[in-house]
Amino acid sequence: MRPQDLIEKKRDGKELTRDEIAFLIRGYTRDEIPDYQMAAWLMAGFLRGLSDAETQALVEEMLHSGEVLTHDHVPLPKVDKHSTGGVGDKTSLVIGPAAAACGVAVPMISGRALAHTGGTLDKLEAIPGFRTNLTLAEFRDMLARCGISLIGQTKEIAPADRKLYALRDLTATVPFRPFMCASIMSKKMAEGIDGLVLDVKTGNGAFMRAYEDSLKLAEMMASVGRALGKRVVGLITDMNQPLGRWVGNAVETREAIECLQGQLDGDFAELCLELAAQMLLVGGVVTDWAEARQRIREAIVSGAALEKFRVCIELQDGDPRVCDDLNVLPQAGQSHTITAAQTGFVSGIETDEIGRIVMDWGGGRRRLEDKIDYGVGLYLHAKLGDEVQAGAPLVTAYYNDEARLAEMTARVRAAYQLTETKPAAQPLIKKII
Ligand code: URA
Numbered sequence: 001m002r003p004q005d006l007i008e009k010k011r012d013g014k015e016l017t018r019d020e021i022a023f024l025i026r027g028y029t030r031d032e033i034p035d036y037q038m039a040a041w042l043m044a045g046f047l048r049g050l051s052d053a054e055t056q057a058l059v060e061e062m063l064h065s066g067e068v069l070t071h072d073h074v075p076l077p078k079v080d081k082h083s084t085g086g087v088g089d090k091t092s093l094v095i096g097p098a099a100a101a102c103g104v105a106v107p108m109i110s111g112r113a114l115a116h117t118g119g120t121l122d123k124l125e126a127i128p129g130f131r132t133n134l135t136l137a138e139f140r141d142m143l144a145r146c147g148i149s150l151i152g153q154t155k156e157i158a159p160a161d162r163k164l165y166a167l168r169d170l171t172a173t174v175p176f177r178p179f180m181c182a183s184i185m186s187k188k189m190a191e192g193i194d195g196l197v198l199d200v201k202t203g204n205g206a207f208m209r210a211y212e213d214s215l216k217l218a219e220m221m222a223s224v225g226r227a228l229g230k231r232v233v234g235l236i237t238d239m240n241q242p243l244g245r246w247v248g249n250a251v252e253t254r255e256a257i258e259c260l261q262g263q264l265d266g267d268f269a270e271l272c273l274e275l276a277a278q279m280l281l282v283g284g285v286v287t288d289w290a291e292a293r294q295r296i297r298e299a300i301v302s303g304a305a306l307e308k309f310r311v312c313i314e315l316q317d318g319d320p321r322v323c324d325d326l327n328v329l330p331q332a333g334q335s336h337t338i339t340a341a342q343t344g345f346v347s348g349i350e351t352d353e354i355g356r357i358v359m360d361w362g363g364g365r366r367r368l369e370d371k372i373d374y375g376v377g378l379y380l381h382a383k384l385g386d387e388v389q390a391g392a393p394l395v396t397a398y399y400n401d402e403a404r405l406a407e408m409t410a411r412v413r414a415a416y417q418l419t420e421t422k423p424a425a426q427p428l429i430k431k432i433i
Contacts (some may be wrong), residue, residue, distance in 0.1 A: 090252040111165070233278050257306070262300060
């Protein structure tokens with residue numbers, strides 16, 4: 001078998017066999033197939049499509065490209081949550097500790113910022129000292145001691161995805177259902193979980209912008225997970241505006257801790273309550289939805305969830321004082337409030353552009369090796385449906401690179417669409433499958 005024959009086969013729209021997919025994934029993981037050939041195959045797959053059988057084969061090959069963990073030493077249901085990527089999405093920092101405080105073990109392996117979307121790892125690493133590169137032994141030990149461990153992808157777990165994820169990012173092949181399904185499910189199935197809650201974003205800040213595409217992605221991932229014997233729930237959630245008020249790294253960590261401190265208003269807290277409740281249901285800790293929501297709410301209001309996060313931070317070498325003193329987080333040196341140029345209702349926000357503004361100002365990375373400026377962030381005074389007067393605050397920017405202020409101000413203003421009529425409110429959670 002030669003890679004070029006499999007590129008040709010996919011280029012011509014033919015279906016690859018299980019053995020052929022295995023040849024590609026194993027060869028690429030072992031560095032026997034070079035990036036340029038894999039990139040060509042990815043683009044051929046992107047343009048020609050993959051069958052269900054090819055997708056299942058891809059998931060299983062990527063899953064078995066490394067270790068598949070088990071956690072028999074932890075006598076609790078193991079449940080994780082995964083989001084397909086959005087802007088302002090810091091739910092993992094809240095729901096992991098909240099679900100763990102309610103009796104679910106959460107072995108969470110997260111990613112870094114990708115394209116315009118943020119990454120949980122970068123938000124955690126904004127906490128001084130926090131170490132996400134635990135060894136697998138440390139990861140498993142943490143899970144037993146604390147009920148939650150938050151780490152990044154390791155070279156042992158789904159190494160095929162580690163390489164492919166970076167290659168897809170550079171070859172414009174990220175927003176394709178079979179690749180996203182294989183990427184997400186291979187990592188998640190290797191974590192040693194019994195169940196998974198999927199948060200599939202839809203809208204102008206998501207990789208899948210159209211609702212129908214997001215629904216199909218959720219269904220594809222759920223059926224792949226269920227075929228592997230896991231309990232899977234998928235939520236289709238709105239990403240037509242950033243989640244919560246803050247976009248950045250340290251600023252989102254701040255917002256997550258404020259939520260754990262009991263600030264339960266707004267879309268961000270609402271999504272946290274729902275996702276964490278679904279984790280309890282998937283884990284079988286409770287069977288009733290209202291009770292699951294109540295348990296999570298109580299875990300937050302009582303401080304138990306914040307306490308869980310504090311222990312997790314401490315065990316992962318971070319500074320736990322952050323739970324009481326948010327000034328421990330890195331802060332940008334400058335701030336500037338951008339005001340509305342006209343009066344109107346906010347009827348649209350270019351969510352991906354908001355993510356790109358933060359990235360371009362230093363809060364994200366263009367390449368994996370780029371350094372992040374953790375303090376950079378935007379605070380959104382106005383969200384969809386809000387009425388703003390000309391001259392009223394739209395967004396406050398926190399930054400270090402003063403030279404880009406004029407450009408960024410123009411970009412923020414252009415990302416907001418103001419109209420005379422109030423737009424109809426859209427549900428945050430569009431469907432649960
Ligand atoms: N998140 C992932 O883990 N993989 C993708 O392909 C997209 C989002």
